[in-house]
Amino acid sequence: MAALLNVVLVIPLAGFLILLFLPRHDHGLIRVTALFFTLAAFAASLPLATAPATPGFQLETNFSWIDNPPIRYHIGIDGISLWLVLLVTFLMPISVLASWKHIETRVKEFFLFLLLLEVGMIGVFVALDLFLFYVFWEITLVPMYFLIGVWGHERRIYAAVKFFLYTMAGSVLMLAAILWLYNATGTFDFPRMQTLIANGPLTLGPAQELLLFLAFFIAFAIKVPLFPLHTWLPDAHVEAPTAGSILLAAVLLKMGAYGILRFCLTLFPQASRDLAPAVSILAIIGIIYGALVCLVQPNMKKLVAYSSVSHLGFVVLGIFSFTQLGADGAVYQMLNHGVSTGALFLLVGMMYERRHSLEISAYGGVATPAPVLATVFLITSLASAGLPMLNGFVGEFLVLQGTAEADFRYTVLAATGVILAAWYLLWLYQRVFLNETPQEVATHMSDLSGRELATIAALVVMMVWMACCPKFC
Amino acid sequence: MDGLLPEILLSVFGTLVMVSDALTEESHKDWLGVISLVGIYSAVMAALISYVNRGTAFHGMILVDGYATFFRLLVFVIGFLTVLASFSYLKRDGLPQGEYYALILFSLAGQGLMAASSELIMIFLGLEISSISTYILAGFLRHDAKSNESALKYFFLGSFATAFLLYGVALIYGATGSTRLDAIRLAIEKGEAGGKLLAVATALMFVGFAFKVSAAPFQIWTPDVYQGAPSPVTAFLSTGPKAAAFAIFMRVFFTALPDSSEAWMWLLWISALLSMTIGNFAALMQTNIKRLLAYSSIAHAGYVLVAFASRTRIGAAAAMFYLAAYAFMNIGAFVVVSHYSSRGERYVAIDDYAGLGHRYPFLAALVTIYLLSLIGIPLTGGFFGKFYIFRAAVNADLIWLTVLGLLNSTVAAYYYLRILVVMYMQEPKESTPLDPLPAGIAATLVVSAAAVFYLGMFPGRVLEFATQAALFVPPR
Structure with a gap:
């Protein structure tokens, strides 16, 4: 069962890699392949819903990715992330179908970015290592930037760059906070960090806690978006192609809310x-x-x-x-x-x-x-x-x-x-x-x-x- | 003897190239490049051999350790890729091949010597061998005014900076009675030297080194020199000599002057912040892609200085890792510029890249990889480089420098994104012609991209080696 979560993450990635090697002029084949892989990911994610509702994380996979500093490929889900993963896999085939006729130029690139975005989005919701989380968080930026900038409406370039810079400005602060936490705890592992903070080995002073909270919170609040950090949203949503708007609204905004719930409140x-x-x-x-x-x-x-x-x-x-x-x-x-x-x-x-x-x-x-x-x-x-x-x-x-x-x-x-x-x-x-x-x-x-x-x-x-x-x- | 084997081989091959240049007919000149590649390859092997028998040589003037080997291998690989990418460039623009390759080999010998020196006079020798070769290389487009300007500026300002360095060396010798780094340190520790003389000497050497790594406020020459030099040479200048200069910069300050590190840390702190800020904000206004990359190169030197300023082993290792990652992404970017610019470097405006994504998807995809790495997007070497640097900075309580540096990297994202915007989101104004990708350039680009991904996904081994190599940095 634990392998299942990895499968859900790997299917869109496999789709991405296979799509890379398809002939660029065969639009029909490209569309069908993209649909197939998004549907497969959805089908693979459905059994996740039957996981027993116990507290804590489930279906964990945890192995070392980089030894020094100790960065681990640690993924798992709980009652919150499970449904968000399902939301992603459910909306992906819909986004592919929504782009079926709508996207006529550079079809191959479009679906490549769509599948890469799916990998990033699922990854954000399942990552239990702060570093891994940050990696997936940043990876969603690139495909969305191109989706808006290449296939969007008239003011697409302005909207794409604004989207990228707003998100990046927030997330570099989060990276600084993650580094600070690593320095204090010696780990990027989220459950471990949570235990260290909750049980007292790591005590944060009020000022420190406030600054760290803000560093994380601003990154997430930009994404949600919380007033007055919302100004990128109307531009990005309006200028994006339909599939981009759907995923921006339905998933990318949730990444911010999820981040607040998962990291700000618990840490x-x-x-x-x-x-x-x-x-x-x-x-x-x-x-x-x-x-x-x-x-x-x-x-x-x-x-x-x-x-x-x-x-x-x-x-x-x-x-x-x-x-x-x-x-x-x-x-x-x-x-x-x-x-x-x-x-x-x-x-x-x-x-x-x-x-x-x-x-x-x-x-x-x-x-x-x-x-x-x-x-x-x-x-x-x-x-x-x-x-x-x-x-x-x-x-x-x-x-x-x-x-x-x-x-x-x-x-x-x-x-x-x-x-x-x-x-x-x-x-x-x-x-x-x-x-x-x-x-x-x-x-x-x-x-x-x-x-x-x-x-x-x-x-x-x-x-x-x-x-x-x-x-x- | 083992200690200097790579440099000896490079000098021998360099001379061989020069001699054979006179003896080969025009149609067979391609072989000169092949000889150079063989020469660099054998230097890489020699560097590995001398690493196996590591230790000091020539009465402690040469020190072959992990640190020296890391930088030797790095500059040799940079040289290899530069030569590989220069084949078609030299032929396209009808430039004399023999001199070019010989100068690259001599320059590499100088940089290898810098990496392995543990004595100020040897360091100075290495620096001069490397610099004089690159002064000539910068002016290699003899009939191009910009290239002449580049060479002249580089030569005058470079000599001036070297004079500062030499002055510092002289004062150090006067203060401590030695030019050997470990002996200088011992003299300072015993209290035989110190005070104002040493402070002035440190400051003078700082100026010399900061110039060579193009760190602010000694960066003024960089955009003009990088713009005027032939693009493959710029690729080389911005990576090889820079890495070697950082190698001696850190070696001298950590080995000889750790006692006053509290004081010179602030020089680094200010220089780091200035370099990042000036580099990134100036790059925002550029319309020429070579100038843009030149300013970005100043900013990247600033990031390395952040790691340096942390004054820890992990900081030094982070700087080494970053220089390696930066080398590959920057070589990739400049080699694309050199290929795309066409004969006489006509197309070097950012707007000339309009529609590249549509017309040459493969080339554009490669550029995207390098640019994302320069921005610092995860899964690329550039990201891990920044990550390690700022981790070291946080570890050393340089919180402000970290926050300002990270915000700086957001500013940088803007101008790199502008290139992506032009490539993918704008239609071409006129269809700039493009030759098919020559094998040498294609190989360089693919290797660079692979290295960017390797360092971005499996950075462990390189960082491990760098951390071991940085053991000479005294614990704080």
């Missing part, structure tokens, strides 16, 4: 508690600010991007409520957001392929020529807005309940975000899908093809299932 508990009010207030500002920007946004993709800022605010708020419910809700909300915002980006991408515009004003009455598209878009919007019986509700409810235990004022403020979300999403739906159908819209907006329907159906099924059976988390 620096006191500093986390001390700063919780400040972080919570920033999270609430993010929730409300993101939602307000959505209300005045004329660009659909940007609207969805800003809704991520708002939704991720809930995740951070839940984590820093320091309650069981809040933390559960945060993790659940991470998965929900991955599915529903991933789906929104997918749908916006499909609409762009038809109409070649992201402006809301270019649409109207789309429900008439494309009723199926309209239906799934409505379901997805409602899921994202947190309607009961769809997945978003469960996560947001848990977060708010957990926050209420901690400080009721936060709950009141954050709850406005839920209301605003319903407002901007339904208003978006109204402007795009209802009313009169202009002539250009009627000619361009054909309904979903079989491939597209299959892709989006998988996500819609997940939305309903995650709402009805939340116990699995």
